[in-house]
Amino acid sequence: MEQHELLAELFTALGHANRLKILAFLRDGERCQCELPEAMKLEQSNISRHVKILVSAGILRSRKDGTRTMLRVANPVILDLLDDTEKIALDGLKTRIKAFVP
């Protein structure tokens, strides 16, 4: 695959609020997937699919423990990336607001 395609895939995987919420939930370390539906007030199958997308994008790692699936962020640098992007998002927002309210 091409360089930009690869990168776009990663960004696409990050481009959904529910998936970002899952990442936020896993910020402090490994957690059971079974906690997510309750914690996020989302349907179980919905969670399952979002988790699948994150895992196959290499953003999450999953590990089986009996019937449970334990999840963690694959690489702590990803969390830094989220923080950086959040800063950029807020910056951009401020700038765009300023353009209307000078």
Add this chain to the structure above:
Amino acid sequence: MEQHELLAELFTALGHANRLKILAFLRDGERCQCELPEAMKLEQSNISRHVKILVSAGILRSRKDGTRTMLRVANPVILDLLDDTEKIALDGLKTRIKAFVP
């Protein structure tokens, strides 16, 4: 809007190979939008829409100069973000390959 939604919007805007190519083209500074169709071998209306998405996500800034639209990356930090993410993408790829070819 909610925090995660805002962030997701930004990631979604970055989640397309053609849009990343536009950003790559603008890496060294301001350029005319009119160069893009030729440079990227893409249809004019296609470019126009991708540019619109990037501008309204706050990733690009546009400036009119006669009939031309001059484009630039809104914030240089965005380019760093792309580089960082590229590293993460390649890292993740290596790791996933290693899992198959230990």
Add this chain to the structure above:
DNA sequence: TGAGTAGATGCGCATATTTGCATATAATCA
């Protein structure tokens, strides 16, 4: 003013994504 250039947009089509529901699979434990 009229031709030319740059850009935006309506339309239609194809494909992709997200979701809930119901159901299937798989591991655990009484």
Add this chain to the structure above:
DNA sequence: TGATTATATGCAAATATGCGCATCTACTCA
């Protein structure tokens, strides 16, 4: 073994996205 728990998946519907073509608008310049 049979019930329970955790997770995955088929299906169908709704919505979103990406694209090319044709067309429209706006600015420039001869």
